[in-house]
Amino acid sequence: MSLFRYTRAGQGPRAPRRHSPLPWIALIALILGGITLGFAWLAGWVGHRLTAQRFTDTIEATGPAHPGFRRAHSKGVCVSGWFAPSAQAPTLSSARVFSQARVPVLGRLSIGGGDPHGADGSARVRSIALQLVSDDGQEWRMAMNSFPFFAVPTAEAFFEQTQAQVPDPATGKPDPQKMAAVLAKYPSAQAFQQWARTAPWTDSWANTRFNSVNSFWFTNAQGQRRAVRWQWQPRTPVAELDADARKRADVDFLSQDLQRRLAAGPVQWDLVVSIAEPGDAIDDPSVPWPDARETVVAGVLSLERMQSQEQGACGELNFDPLILPSGIRGSDDPILAARSAVYSQSFNRRERERAAGAAAQPKEAAR
Ligand code: HEM
Numbered sequence: 001m002s003l004f005r006y007t008r009a010g011q012g013p014r015a016p017r018r019h020s021p022l023p024w025i026a027l028i029a030l031i032l033g034g035i036t037l038g039f040a041w042l043a044g045w046v047g048h049r050l051t052a053q054r055f056t057d058t059i060e061a062t063g064p065a066h067p068g069f070r071r072a073h074s075k076g077v078c079v080s081g082w083f084a085p086s087a088q089a090p091t092l093s094s095a096r097v098f099s100q101a102r103v104p105v106l107g108r109l110s111i112g113g114g115d116p117h118g119a120d121g122s123a124r125v126r127s128i129a130l131q132l133v134s135d136d137g138q139e140w141r142m143a144m145n146s147f148p149f150f151a152v153p154t155a156e157a158f159f160e161q162t163q164a165q166v167p168d169p170a171t172g173k174p175d176p177q178k179m180a181a182v183l184a185k186y187p188s189a190q191a192f193q194q195w196a197r198t199a200p201w202t203d204s205w206a207n208t209r210f211n212s213v214n215s216f217w218f219t220n221a222q223g224q225r226r227a228v229r230w231q232w233q234p235r236t237p238v239a240e241l242d243a244d245a246r247k248r249a250d251v252d253f254l255s256q257d258l259q260r261r262l263a264a265g266p267v268q269w270d271l272v273v274s275i276a277e278p279g280d281a282i283d284d285p286s287v288p289w290p291d292a293r294e295t296v297v298a299g300v301l302s303l304e305r306m307q308s309q310e311q312g313a314c315g316e317l318n319f320d321p322l323i324l325p326s327g328i329r330g331s332d333d334p335i336l337a338a339r340s341a342v343y344s345q346s347f348n349r350r351e352r353e354r355a356a357g358a359a360a361q362p363k364e365a366a367r
Contacts, residue, residue: 050159052341056349059342062114062165067358069116071346073127073143076110077255078312081266083132085299092228092273092296093218095327096134105301106131108314109205109258112145120254121246124196128210128232129319130301138325141318143339144210144232147199150285151192155338157182161189188286201246204257206236206267214321214339215282215331218273227276227331229289232269232301236261258306266302273298283333316354318347 059071066074082102089098097103111118112125129143152158164178183189202208210232219225241249250256261267274293281287309315322330322340330336 050156052338052345055155055159055162055338055342056345058159058162058166059114059346062162062167064115066114066116067353068350069114070110070350072114073110073112073129074114074116075118075120075123076108076127076309076314077258078307078309078314079107079109079258079303080305080307080312081105081107081301081303083130083271083299083301086297088296089298091220092226092298093327094221095140095218095325096136096138097132097140097325098298098327100134103132103134105303106133106313106317107303108309108317108319109254109306111254117251119249119251121241121249121251124201126205126208126210126254128205129314129317131317131319134325139323140325140328141323142212142321143319143343144212146208146210147192147195147213148211149188149192149195149288150213150335151189152182152186153188153284153286154334157186157189158335158338160185186286192286200238200240201242203239203241203245204236204261205254206258206261207234207238209233210269213285214333214336215276215285216324217329217331219327219329227280227282228273229276230271230273230298233272235268235270235300255306262304262306266304268303269301271298271301272296282331285333285335316351318343320344 056071070076083097083105084102085098085100092098107128107130110127110129111120111123112127113123126146127144130141132140134140150158152161161179161182164182165174167173168175183193212230215227215229217225218228258267273296274289275296276282276289277293280289280293306312307314320340320343322336324330
């Protein structure tokens with residue numbers, strides 16, 4: 001078929017009709033503009049949206065920089081050992097970690113706060129992070145704290161709380177009015193302060209109980225799905241440390257204590273899983289579940305060795321609580337998704353700094 005069209009016989013070919021390129025240019029500009037806006041929105045450059053970057057920037061602004069270290073729970077040690085599931089564990093979840101006789105564990109014990117050389121005696125919050133790798137290559141990563149519930153219900157609320165901790169340039173200290181406003185807005189933050197004031201301080205990581213706080217879904221081989229929270233219940237008897245003893249204690253007493261205990265044998269915790277009942281807060285970690293919930297002891301953790309976080313393998317691990325094996329799923333708790341995104345930011349930043357030579361230094365070298 002000819003590329004030319006004829007109007008009337010004998011008049012010869014008519015010149016091709018010229019289409020204006022303007023609509024096409026406008027369409028392409030619109031698409032490109034949309035893509036740019038989309039990226040800008042995702043990056044949080046428009047609308048001042050809460051992003052993982054903005055959250056991490058704000059956490060960084062709460063204290064001095066420590067390149068190469070985690071932006072939170074910066075002081076810690078690497079640990080390793082085993083998890084052995086109980087006979088009841090497979091009734092909860094089909095996850096391979098619950099049916100394999102012994103699962104290797106890599107972990108990290110830490111204290112709250114952003115100072116990698118802070119005093120153990122002043123850390124109200126203690127933590128454990130674990131990576132369980134089963135023989136089919138699946139992983140269960142988790143990071144838990146000694147507090148029994150989270151201070152606030154949402155990521156935005158935690159962001160507000162973090163903002164309130166940023167020092168005021170005029171005084172060099174956080175503005176107490178900002179924290180008072182957060183406490184007035186979130187009753188759970190007041191309950192958290194009450195816990196921090198009154199809960200006993202134990203004298204060791206080994207006798208500290210660690211709580212998942214966030215909820216997860218366990219599905220067993222029969223397809224039965226249940227919302228759960230868990231805690232690592234220490235087998236080491238509780239011994240308290242009063243305020244005077246904490247002041248006198250060595251800045252690194254927790255790792256010194258652990259070293260002594262491990263020299264004598266493994267340190268153990270039971271995995272105690274609580275099962276939700278209808279009406280329990282599944283997507284809000286600031287609401288504790290009643291103590292009367294049905295519990296199942298799903299296994300025992302035995303830690304056998306420790307290493308510094310500078311030398312051990314945990315230093316370069318991101319204990320993202322949403323890295324889960326089949327048989328375990330995260331709930332819709334918005335804090336879980338926020339944690340996953342912010343940990344990844346923190347991990348990328350510290351890894352970049354380490355690659356650039358700002359490797360996390362042992363305390364002596366860093367001083
Ligand atoms: C939106 C809420 C939260 C934010 C923004 C947040 C932020 C962070 C950041 C930035 C890190 C450092 C991650 C890394 O560099 O690998 C971290 C570590 C940690 N967080 Fe959170 N966190 C939140 C909630 C929680 C909750 C609810 C828990 C426990 C119940 C928790 C427990 C931990 C623990 C144990 C670590 C240390 C993990 C390790 O040893 O690598 N966090 N958090």
